[in-house]
Amino acid sequence: MKRAESISSLIVILLCSIYLYSAFSLPFGTLKTPGPGLLPVILGCIGLAMSLAWFVTAFHKGKKTDISSGDAGEKGEKAEKAGVQIGKLFWFLLAIILYIVTFKFVNPFVSALVIVIVLSKICDLEGWKKPLLLGVSFSVFIYIVFVMWFNVQF
Amino acid sequence: MEYVDNLIKGFILVGAPEKLIFCFVGVFVGTIVGVLPGLGPVGAMALLFPLSLEVDPLSGIILLAGIYYGSMYGGSTTSILINVPGEATSMMTCIDGYQMSRKGRAGAALAVSAIGSLVAGTVGVAVVMFFAPWLGRAALALGPPEFFAITFCGLVVLSNVTGGSTLKAFLGVILGMMLSTVGLDVLTGSSRFTFGTLELSKGIDIVPIMMGLFGMSEIFSTVLKPYSVKDVVKVKFRDLFPRLDELKASVKPIMRGTFLGLPIGMLPCPGAFLSTIVSYKMERSLSKNPENFGKGAIEGVAGPESANNAASTTGMIPLLSLGLPFTASMTVLLGAFMVHGVNPGPLFMKQHADLYWGVIAALYIGNVMLLLLNYPLVGVFASLATVSPKIIMPIVTGMVFIGAYTVNNSVFDLWLTLVFGLVGYVMKEHLDFKMPPLIIGFILGGVLEKSLRQGLGMVDGNFLVMLQRPVTAVCMAIAAIILIFQILRFFYNKSKVSGSEGAAL
Numbered sequence: 302m303k304r305a306e307s308i309s310s311l312i313v314i315l316l317c318s319i320y321l322y323s324a325f326s327l328p329f330g331t332l333k334t335p336g337p338g339l340l341p342v343i344l345g346c347i348g349l350a351m352s353l354a355w356f357v358t359a360f361h362k363g364k365k366t367d368i369s370s371g372d373a374g375e376k377g378e379k380a381e382k383a384g385v386q387i388g389k390l391f392w393f394l395l396a397i398i399l400y401i402v403t404f405k406f407v408n409p410f411v412s413a414l415v416i417v418i419v420l421s422k423i424c425d426l427e428g429w430k431k432p433l434l435l436g437v438s439f440s441v442f443i444y445i446v447f448v449m450w451f452n453v454q455f
Numbered sequence: 456m457e458y459v460d461n462l463i464k465g466f467i468l469v470g471a472p473e474k475l476i477f478c479f480v481g482v483f484v485g486t487i488v489g490v491l492p493g494l495g496p497v498g499a500m501a502l503l504f505p506l507s508l509e510v511d512p513l514s515g516i517i518l519l520a521g522i523y524y525g526s527m528y529g530g531s532t533t534s535i536l537i538n539v540p541g542e543a544t545s546m547m548t549c550i551d552g553y554q555m556s557r558k559g560r561a562g563a564a565l566a567v568s569a570i571g572s573l574v575a576g577t578v579g580v581a582v583v584m585f586f587a588p589w590l591g592r593a594a595l596a597l598g599p600p601e602f603f604a605i606t607f608c609g610l611v612v613l614s615n616v617t618g619g620s621t622l623k624a625f626l627g628v629i630l631g632m633m634l635s636t637v638g639l640d641v642l643t644g645s646s647r648f649t650f651g652t653l654e655l656s657k658g659i660d661i662v663p664i665m666m667g668l669f670g671m672s673e674i675f676s677t678v679l680k681p682y683s684v685k686d687v688v689k690v691k692f693r694d695l696f697p698r699l700d701e702l703k704a705s706v707k708p709i710m711r712g713t714f715l716g717l718p719i720g721m722l723p724c725p726g727a728f729l730s731t732i733v734s735y736k737m738e739r740s741l742s743k744n745p746e747n748f749g750k751g752a753i754e755g756v757a758g759p760e761s762a763n764n765a766a767s768t769t770g771m772i773p774l775l776s777l778g779l780p781f782t783a784s785m786t787v788l789l790g791a792f793m794v795h796g797v798n799p800g801p802l803f804m805k806q807h808a809d810l811y812w813g814v815i816a817a818l819y820i821g822n823v824m825l826l827l828l829n830y831p832l833v834g835v836f837a838s839l840a841t842v843s844p845k846i847i848m849p850i851v852t853g854m855v856f857i858g859a860y861t862v863n864n865s866v867f868d869l870w871l872t873l874v875f876g877l878v879g880y881v882m883k884e885h886l887d888f889k890m891p892p893l894i895i896g897f898i899l900g901g902v903l904e905k906s907l908r909q910g911l912g913m914v915d916g917n918f919l920v921m922l923q924r925p926v927t928a929v930c931m932a933i934a935a936i937i938l939i940f941q942i943l944r945f946f947y948n949k950s951k952v953s954g955s956e957g958a959a960l
Contacts, residue, residue: 305885313626320633323648332916335908337640337647340900344636348629355622386679393678394877400856401869413853420849424678435846439853446506447861454864 306359313352321345392423409455410440458584465812468513469820477514478817481521482824488522489529489545496526498673500787501665502851505858508662512795513810517817519791520771523784524576524818527727527767528825531568531760535561544763547731551748551755563697564756567705569826571761575713576822579768582717583775584815590776591801599909600921604930606903609779610896611934621941624892631896632903634659641901642908654867661790662862663871664897668890669783670855671876672883677844679884701753708738708758715758716765721773725782726766734762768818775799775811780898783891789898 324345330336400416407415414436421432448455468474488499500519507515530545535552548568555564597605610628637648638658649655697705715737716730738758739748748755771788773779778800780786792799797807804811859872882888914920922928 305881309881309886313630317633320648327645327647332911332918334916335911337643337645340904340907341633341636341647344629344633348626348633351622351626351629355626358622390675390678393675394873397852397856397873401866401873404860404866404869409857413857416856417849417853420852421845424845424848426843426845426849431846432849435849439850443853443857447857455860 306362307356310352310356310359314349314356317345317348317352321349389423389425393420396420396423410444413443414440461808461812462584462816464809465814465816466820468809468813469517469816474514474517474813474817475820477510477518478521478821479824479828481518482525482528482821482828483521485522485525485527486529486532486825486829489526489531490533496523497783497787498669499526500784500791501662501669502854502858504662504665504787504791505861507791508794508862512792512797512807513813513817515791515795516788516810516814517821519788520814520817521821523788524764524767524821525825527764528569528572528829531572531756532565532829535564535568535756544727544731544767545760546728547735547759548756550735551750551752554749554751555753555756558751560697560701560751563701563753566697566830567701567709567753567757568760569829571705571709571712571757572764573822573826574709575716575761575763575765576768576825577819578713579717579720579765580815580818580822582769583772583818586769587772587776587811588804590772591804593801597801597926598924599906599913600924601926601930603903603906603910603921604927604934605777605779606899606906608930608934610899610903611937620887621945623886623888627888627890627892628896631893631898632900634664634893635897635900636904641905654865657863659871659897660862660868661794661894661897663859663868664875665787665790665894666855666859667872667875667877668879668882668894670851671872672879672890674848674852674855675876675880676884677848697753704753705757708734708754709761711737711741712758712761712763713765716762716767717769719762720766720769722781726770727763727782730762730766731759734758771818775803775814776801778803778902780895783894786891786894786898793898 321342324338324341327338327341328336329338329342396416396419400412403412417436417439418432421435426432426435469478484499484503485496488496499522503518503522507518510518527544531548531552534545534548535556538549538553552564552568555561637655639645639656640647646656712730712734715734716727719730719733720726735748735755735758738752738754739745742748742752742754744752770782770785773781774785774789776799778789778798780789789799797803797810855872855876856869859868860866862868879890882890910921911918922931
């Protein structure tokens with residue numbers, strides 16, 4: 302977890318630096334007539350300082366050695382289970398990304414049907430009847446609520 | 456009399472069939488959300504946020520508010536029947552509520568919980584009705600310097616309401632405020648941080664942020680660690696009535712819980728959650744038989760549930776009268792107000808009296824609906840807790856993205872929802888970051904900037920003149936004291952840890 306914090310804090314430092322750099326290009330104005338750059342510059346400076354403090358704290362914590370507990374067999378089993386779940390999350394994300402990419406090109410009710418079926422299979426829902434029923438129900442629900450009731454144009 | 460007249464007008468507005476339907480849908484969905492572990496009221500409000508935009512402001516707010524207090528009712532059902540708190544605020548109810556159900560008194564526990572919630576909710580709404588306008592009128596005397604100071608103080612105080620690391624909470628607020636500056640500057644119209652893209656020039660909408668941070672992050676967490684469903688204790692309709700002695704034993708805890716929760720809900724903290732803990736401890740210390748607590752004492756259910764509902768209701772006072780959300784749920788409600796072009800705050804009751812009194816009337820009606828809905832259908836709602844996450848998660852994911860799209864008909868919002876979902880997941884599971892500070896910073900950042908720039912213009916750029924105004928001075932002093940206290944506490948904890956490590960070596 303400490304490595305995750307160090308990496309995340311570095312990313313935030315980078316983002317705050319980009320933000321601050323962009324903020325300096327905005328008109329600062331004067332204290333009498335503050336411009337659009339006033340608050341961004343202040344925020345950028347504070348954000349950068351805080352993210353540096355976070356990095357130092359995370360780096361300092363990460364230097365301490367962890368005392369591992371539990372036998373090797375138990376740890377191996379846990380790691381295998383975690384690997385399976387992360388694999389599931391990966392497929393879940395991939396399905397959502399493909400859904401968004403094809404959103405404008407495919408009929409929204411068809412894509413809603415497909416995404417619900419795909420996601421329910423990724424979540425290990427048994428058989429095909431339940432996922433199909435879920436997908437069809439969801440598509441019908443979307444049509445009734447958003448198209449018929451709220452007149453949303455897809 | 457003025458209050459009564461306005462309240463009657465509010466009831467007439469909300470009495471329209473369409474409004475009643477939205478109230479019912481809100482409390483129904485809220486109850487379901489309260490029953491289901493995982494998806495909390497904030498996530499559900501974020502999910503239905505886009506739906507609320509398609510209707511008039513009153514209907515939209517009624518819908519979201521219904522989800523908010525409906526989830527309080529639903530959470531207690533699973534606490535009592537399966538020892539799983541649907542919401543954090545129902546945690547204390549598990550202790551004695553589940554023990555009562557194991558003794559065959561589940562119906563009595565559910566009845567007392569529902570009655571206590573109704574009483575506390577009704578009293579809470581009355582307090583909102585009388586106190587919020589008074590506070591709003593007092594706030595009318597305030598100008599931009601005061602609003603800047605109140606918002607700044609609010610950000611400092613609110614940044615750590617959910618606990619956790621202070622540094623991360625403040626950083627979350629700053630990051631949220633940075634996000635609020637993306638788009639066109641509200642005072643000069645110049646582009647900021649758009650990088651030449653049309654989508655960013657419109658600014659970042661709150662909907663994808665909320666749906667991503669609260670909705671999608673929860674979905675990712677559940678995919679990685681699905682919760683297991685449990686067997687439910689069956690409750691027959693005829694068992695729903697408590698005995699006379701149980702009712703008698705509940706009266707004082709309900710009253711105490713109500714009057715304890717009312718002031719706590721107005722504080723900038725997770726008031727509903729804290730009030731349940733304080734109420735439980737108070738009931739145990741006041742009880743003639745404290746040894747019964749933890750074994751099915753009805754006071755252990757009546758008090759916390761009443762405190763929870765009272766605090767949840769009065770939590771709306773700072774939002775309606777000052778425009779300051781003290782909890783994540785209130786932040787979502789504030790977002791709903793703002794996207795409808797309504798700014799809660801001191802002028803809210805004057806400029807949108809119909810909306811204000813309509814919301815108050817809807818709170819009264821919603822409380823009654825919840826009692827009528829929950830009492831006979833308690834078995835049905837409880838069985839929802841046995842629905843597998845394999846079924847819920849795909850449906851909720853679909854709802855999130857369809858909902859995010861309908862706000863601006865923009866695929867860019869779908870990408871934002873996904874990105875914020877991933878960010879929220881990493882923040883929650885791996886970095887111990889709380890989400891509410893980021894949302895609070897995002898929403899209040901615009902208010903803070905506008906009032907700062909207008910305030911500086913009023914005092915010719917002399918910040919010290921701003922501090923000479925009493926309200927500004929007091930608020931800035933409170934903010935400074937809290938900041939200094941947090942910094943000192945950080946260094947004290949750090950030296951304590953270093954000291955104990957040195958001693959160990």
